[in-house]
Structures are given as C-alpha cells and as structure tokens.
Amino acid sequence: METTAKKFSQKEESDPLHIGNLVHWEIKQQNLKKKDVADHLGIIPTTLNQYFKQSSLQTKILWRLSRAIQFNFLMYLGQKLDVDFETEKEKALREQLKERDEEILSLKTQIGVYKQIHKIE
Numbered sequence: 096m097e098t099t100a101k102k103f104s105q106k107e108e109s110d111p112l113h114i115g116n117l118v119h120w121e122i123k124q125q126n127l128k129k130k131d132v133a134d135h136l137g138i139i140p141t142t143l144n145q146y147f148k149q150s151s152l153q154t155k156i157l158w159r160l161s162r163a164i165q166f167n168f169l170m171y172l173g174q175k176l177d178v179d180f181e182t183e184k185e186k187a188l189r190e191q192l193k194e195r196d197e198e199i200l201s202l203k204t205q206i207g208v209y210k211q212i213h214k215i216e
Contacts, residue, residue: 112175114157114168119147121166135163 122132133143136159146152146160157168173180181189 112172113150114152114172115147115149117168117171118152118160121168122164125164125166127164132160132163136160 122129129143130140133140136143146156152160154169160166161168
C-alpha cells in the first residue's frame, strides 16, 4: 500500500536531530531565560515555545537563534552531517602548519650542519 504522506515529512534513519529539542536543550544548558531569548529575537515567549516543538526550523530562525544565545547551531548540525568539510580558517591554519613544519625541518638541517662544522674544527 502506497503511503499518502508527503515525502519530505516521512522520517528516515539519516534525518537530523529534532531541532526544536536541540534549541531548547542549549538554552537550558546555558541557563538562559526563555523570555530574554524571545525578547532578543523580537518574538513573544509562546512563539519560542512553538520553536521547541518543531522538528525543523528555517535557516533564518536558526541563524537568529545562534546569534541570540551565542551558539552556532549551523556548525553543530554540519558536524553531525557525515560529510567532510573544512572551513576557510581551517584551511589557512593547515597551510600555516605546513609552512612551519617546513621551516622547522630547514632549521633542523641547519643545526645539523653547524654541529658538523664545530666537530671538524
């Protein structure tokens, strides 16, 4: 029998966390008052409570919530997604580490040469 439910609303094993629960949990973890968060967002507290019940939220809402409570929900969800990703900052740091490793290798080589010179004399 074919299901009549909309495809996007059908649950799959790979679905993300319940976003509303995640938002609610993080607000509790930070010991924030719901009213203060709602005021920062420019919404009434009952609207914030409705967010907690939703399994998904619009990107714009997540963006604003992230800024309001100083927690990056987008990055958190990205880390849960099983796809390799590297930020621009991480790429820059990786390049900087590579340069430093090359510099250390060069300095070690120079030290080795100086040690040999001093042994000869």
